[in-house]
Amino acid sequence: MPSTGKAFAVLATAQFLVVLNTSIVNVALPSIRAGLGLTDTGLSWVVNGYGLAFGALLLLGGQLTDALGARRVLVAGLAAFAVGSLAAGLAWTAPVLVTARAVQGVGAALLAPAALALVLRHHPTRLGAWGAVSGVGGAAGALLGGLLAGTLGWQAIFLITVPVATAALAAARALVPRDTPTGGRLDVTGALLVTGGLVALTAGLTASAPVPPLVAGAILLAAFVVRRRGQPLLRTLGATARANAAMAVLGAVWVGLFYFLPLYQQQVLGYPPLVAGLAQLPLAGATALGSALAPRLPRAALPIALAALAAGTAWFATGPVFPFDVLGPPVLAGAGLGVAFVHLTVDATRVPATDAGVAGGLVNTSRQVGGAIGLAALVASTTGFAAAFTATAALAAVAAVLTIEGAAR
Known part of the structure; x- marks a missing residue:
C-alpha cells in the first residue's frame, strides 16, 4: 500500500477544496457583481449554483462510491472540480459562471463522500485532523478570496483551484489504493427528480412569476418521495426529521450570514476586499473553537x-462599529454556530448502524439544500442589510425552538 500519510494528505486536500470553494466566493461577491453586472438574485445564484448541485447530488455521490469504488469516484470528482473551476475563472457572462459553479458542485458531490469513505476505511484514527481541514479551509477561503479579488x-x-485539483487528481491515482466496489443500486431517476425539484423551488423563490416553478418543484419532490417509499x-x-429540519434551517443561517456579512463590510463599512477577508477570521475562528468544544458540552447546550x-x-x-461591536457579534455567532453544527450532526445520525451511511449523507444534504433555499428566500424577502441580518437571526431562533424538545438527552 502507498504511504498512508501521503494518501491521507491527498484525501485531506480534496476535502479542503470542497470547503475552500464554499467560502472563497463570499468576499469576492462585490467584485463579481461589478464585473458581470449581476442583480441581487443573480449574485445569490453564484453561491447557490454550487450549493444546490452539491447538496442535491450528495446521496447519488454516496451511491456511486459504493457501486463503482471510492477511488474511482474520487478521481472523477476531482476532474469535474478542475473543469468547473477553469470554466468559472474564464466565465464572461453570469449564466456561464453559474453553470460552471454547478459543475464544481457536481465534482464536490462526487469527491466528498468518496474521500470520507476512504478516510473511514484506511485512516479512521485521523478523523480529528479531517475535521480540522474543514475549519482551515473555511478560514483560508475568506483570506484568499479577499487577497485574490483585491489584487x-x-x-x-477560481483559477487558483485548477492546479491544486489537477495535482490532487494525479496524486490520487498514484497514492490512493484501489478499492473493491461494495455494490448497491443507483437511483439516477431519483437524483434527477430531487435535483430538478430543488432547483425549481429555489428559482421560484426569486422569480417574478413564482407559482409555476414552485408547483413544479413540489411535484418533482413528491414524485421522489413516492419513488423512495419504504x-x-x-x-x-x-x-x-426534527434534527434534519433544524440542520436545514441552520444551513440557511450559515450561508446567509457568510453571504451578507462580506457584502455589508465592503458596501457599508467600506472595507477593501483584503480587509473584508481578514474580518471573517473572528467568525471562522469562533466557529472552529465552538466545534472543538462541542463534544465536551451536554446536548442541553444545543x-x-x-x-x-x-x-x-x-x-x-x-x-x-469597530472594534467592540465588530468583534463581539462574530465571536458570539461563530461560537454558537460551531456548537450547534456538531450537536445537530450527532442528533441527525443517531440511528441504527445499518443506516449510518444514509443518515450521514442525509444530514449533509439537509445543510447544503437548506442553505441554498434559505439564501434564495432571504434575498427575495429582505431589503437592506439590517432586514437581512434580522431575518437570519429569526431563522436561528426557529432552529433553537426545533431543538428544545429532547434537550435533556
Whole structure:
C-alpha cells in the first residue's frame, strides 16, 4: 500500500477544496457583481449554483462510491472540480459562471463522500485532523478570496483551484489504493427528480412569476418521495426529521450570514476586499473553537448555542462599529454556530448502524439544500442589510425552538 500519510494528505486536500470553494466566493461577491453586472438574485445564484448541485447530488455521490469504488469516484470528482473551476475563472457572462459553479458542485458531490469513505476505511484514527481541514479551509477561503479579488481580480479565486485539483487528481491515482466496489443500486431517476425539484423551488423563490416553478418543484419532490417509499432514506428521515429540519434551517443561517456579512463590510463599512477577508477570521475562528468544544458540552447546550447564534446575528443588524461591536457579534455567532453544527450532526445520525451511511449523507444534504433555499428566500424577502441580518437571526431562533424538545438527552 502507498504511504498512508501521503494518501491521507491527498484525501485531506480534496476535502479542503470542497470547503475552500464554499467560502472563497463570499468576499469576492462585490467584485463579481461589478464585473458581470449581476442583480441581487443573480449574485445569490453564484453561491447557490454550487450549493444546490452539491447538496442535491450528495446521496447519488454516496451511491456511486459504493457501486463503482471510492477511488474511482474520487478521481472523477476531482476532474469535474478542475473543469468547473477553469470554466468559472474564464466565465464572461453570469449564466456561464453559474453553470460552471454547478459543475464544481457536481465534482464536490462526487469527491466528498468518496474521500470520507476512504478516510473511514484506511485512516479512521485521523478523523480529528479531517475535521480540522474543514475549519482551515473555511478560514483560508475568506483570506484568499479577499487577497485574490483585491489584487488579481475575481477570476483568480477560481483559477487558483485548477492546479491544486489537477495535482490532487494525479496524486490520487498514484497514492490512493484501489478499492473493491461494495455494490448497491443507483437511483439516477431519483437524483434527477430531487435535483430538478430543488432547483425549481429555489428559482421560484426569486422569480417574478413564482407559482409555476414552485408547483413544479413540489411535484418533482413528491414524485421522489413516492419513488423512495419504504426505502432506508425515508425511514431514516422519519426517525431524524426534527434534527434534519433544524440542520436545514441552520444551513440557511450559515450561508446567509457568510453571504451578507462580506457584502455589508465592503458596501457599508467600506472595507477593501483584503480587509473584508481578514474580518471573517473572528467568525471562522469562533466557529472552529465552538466545534472543538462541542463534544465536551451536554446536548442541553444545543438550543443555548442556537440562541447565541441568533443574538450574534441580530447584533449585526444594529450597525456595528469597530472594534467592540465588530468583534463581539462574530465571536458570539461563530461560537454558537460551531456548537450547534456538531450537536445537530450527532442528533441527525443517531440511528441504527445499518443506516449510518444514509443518515450521514442525509444530514449533509439537509445543510447544503437548506442553505441554498434559505439564501434564495432571504434575498427575495429582505431589503437592506439590517432586514437581512434580522431575518437570519429569526431563522436561528426557529432552529433553537426545533431543538428544545429532547434537550435533556
